[in-house]
Structure formats: structure tokens, C-alpha cells
Amino acid sequence: MSQEAAVLFANEAFYLAFSMRDIKTMDELWSTHKYVSCVHPGWQPLTDRETVMESWVGIFGNPGAPRVELREPHVVFHGDVAVVTCYEVLDEGVLAATNLFRHEADSWKMIHHHASPVAEKPIFETPEPRAPRLQ
Amino acid sequence: MSQEAAVLFANEAFYLAFSMRDIKTMDELWSTHKYVSCVHPGWQPLTDRETVMESWVGIFGNPGAPRVELREPHVVFHGDVAVVTCYEVLDEGVLAATNLFRHEADSWKMIHHHASPVAEKPIFETPEPRAPRLQ
Numbered sequence: 104m105s106q107e108a109a110v111l112f113a114n115e116a117f118y119l120a121f122s123m124r125d126i127k128t129m130d131e132l133w134s135t136h137k138y139v140s141c142v143h144p145g146w147q148p149l150t151d152r153e154t155v156m157e158s159w160v161g162i163f164g165n166p167g168a169p170r171v172e173l174r175e176p177h178v179v180f181h182g183d184v185a186v187v188t189c190y191e192v193l194d195e196g197v198l199a200a201t202n203l204f205r206h207e208a209d210s211w212k213m214i215h216h217h218a219s220p221v222a223e224k225p226i227f228e229t230p231e232p233r234a235p236r237l238q
Numbered sequence: 239m240s241q242e243a244a245v246l247f248a249n250e251a252f253y254l255a256f257s258m259r260d261i262k263t264m265d266e267l268w269s270t271h272k273y274v275s276c277v278h279p280g281w282q283p284l285t286d287r288e289t290v291m292e293s294w295v296g297i298f299g300n301p302g303a304p305r306v307e308l309r310e311p312h313v314v315f316h317g318d319v320a321v322v323t324c325y326e327v328l329d330e331g332v333l334a335a336t337n338l339f340r341h342e343a344d345s346w347k348m349i350h351h352h353a354s355p356v357a358e359k360p361i362f363e364t365p366e367p368r369a370p371r372l373q
């Protein structure tokens with residue numbers, strides 16, 4: 104797998120863990136570095152791992168937490184760090200996200216997430232993802 | 239100067255160039271990497287250098303563009319990349335920002351900026367900066 108594919112995979116895994124409210128996978132996706140950081144929409148920055156993971160526990164425990172669909176990820180590499188910008192489509196609107204991953208022990212671990220509302224809904228270049236079919 | 243001080247200096251230079259609407263300095267602060275990126279508040283992500291610099295030209299040319307005051311920067315190093323989270327205080331409210339810098343040829347160059355509104359005004363740990371005194 105190319106490094107770009109590996110980062111896109113880690114980014115998709117993040118949104119899958121988010122949608123599934125899977126705190127164990129979410130915890131595994133993040134670097135164990137003490138000072139990872141996160142800016143949830145409208146929140147103040149969280150700047151240490153413990154607080155970031157507590158925030159996910161809180162969000163996953165909230166029945167009103169939004170379902171999130173990833174759109175149009177864009178990856179750029181800067182040494183061992185990959186910068187992903189993408190959209191998050193929610194029922195309430197569209198967010199722009201910055202997701203940072205660091206190459207650690209042969210995998211890409213999240214070190215930062217920042218999501219915030221986009222004022223105008225973008226016209227996406229790629230078609231809408233198909234809903235999963237029940238077998 | 240320590241690396242942390244050097245990154246904080248680059249971060250302050252960014253806000254000074256912003257406040258002074260100094261497009262030449264703003265251009266010099268950014269990496270010349272083709273794919274630097276920027277998410278202005280409410281905007282869609284800009285993912286190449288040309289578009290990012292055009293956005294600053296537009297913002298600086300707008301007489302209604304906000305004055306921005308930097309508060310409480312927090313730096314974490316991940317290899318050659320420094321992740322800064324901080325607040326931006328505007329007349330209209332407070333933003334949370336993610337600023338990324340990359341170590342290039344002995345200086346720290348901006349590779350990404352993402353700013354978005356904070357719902358509740360934070361209680362800052364550090365006192366209000368003094369207005370500069372005229373000599």
C-alpha cells in the first residue's frame with residue numbers, strides 16, 4: 104500500500120470509528136504522544152491526550168451526537184507528518200476538517216483533529232457515496 | 239533561541255503580518271511547498287499555495303477584515319513539524335486556530351492554518367496584552 108493510501112485508510116478508519124461510536128478503535132487510532140490535540144466544532148482546543156479521549160467518550164455517549172460522512176480527503180506529506188483536509192457531511196450541515204497523522208512504527212497515527220462549519224455547502228467533485236446494501 | 243521560541247516567534251509574525259495587512263511578510267512566512275493549505279472561518283479548505291496567497295490578498299484588501307489578537311499559543315513538535323493551537327481574539331468573538339509550521343533551511347515556515355469560532359469566550363490564563371506604548 105502506498106503511503107498516501109495508508110493515510111487515507113487511517114483517515115477513513117477515524118470516520119468509521121466516529122460513526123460506529125467505537126471508543127476502543129478511536130483510542131487505537133490516536134498516537135500515544137501525551138500532547139495530541141483536538142478542536143471540536145465550537146469547542147476550545149484540547150491539548151493533551153487524556154482530555155481528547157475524554158471528549159470522544161462524552162461525544163459517543165451523547166445520543167444526539169451527529170453521524171458523519173467523509174468527503175473529498177486531500178493528503179499532503181511533510182516529512183513524517185501527513186496533513187489531511189476533508190469535508191464532514193452531517194444532517195445539520197457541512198464541516199471542513201484538518202486531520203494530522205504521524206508515521207509511527209509502520210502505521211499512521213492521529214495527532215490532531217480540527218473540524219468547523221463551512222458557511223456554504225460545497226459542490227462535491229466526487230459522486231455521493233452509495234448507502235451500504237443489506238445482504 | 240530554542241526551537242519552541244523560534245516557532246512561537248513565527249506564529250507571532252503570522253499574526254503581526256495579519257494585523258498589519260502585510261502581504262509581502264505573509265508570503266515570506268509561508269512555505270514555498272506547492273500544497274500548503276488554509277481553512278479560513280466558514281470557508282472551504284484551500285489546498286494549494288497560489289489559492290492560499292490569493293485569499294490573503296483578498297482579506298487584506300477588504301476594509302472590513304478583522305483585527306486579530308493572538309492569545310495562549312501552545313506548541314507541540316512532531317519531527318520537523320510544529321503544531322500550534324491558539325486563540326484569535328476579534329471584536330466579533332474568539333476563534334480557535336491550528337497553525338502548522340515546518341522546519342525548512344533553519345527557519346519555521348507555515349504549511350497550514352485553520353481558524354474557526356469558539357462558542358463560549360474562554361477564560362484566559364494569561365493577562366491581557368498591554369497596548370504598545372508610543373515612545
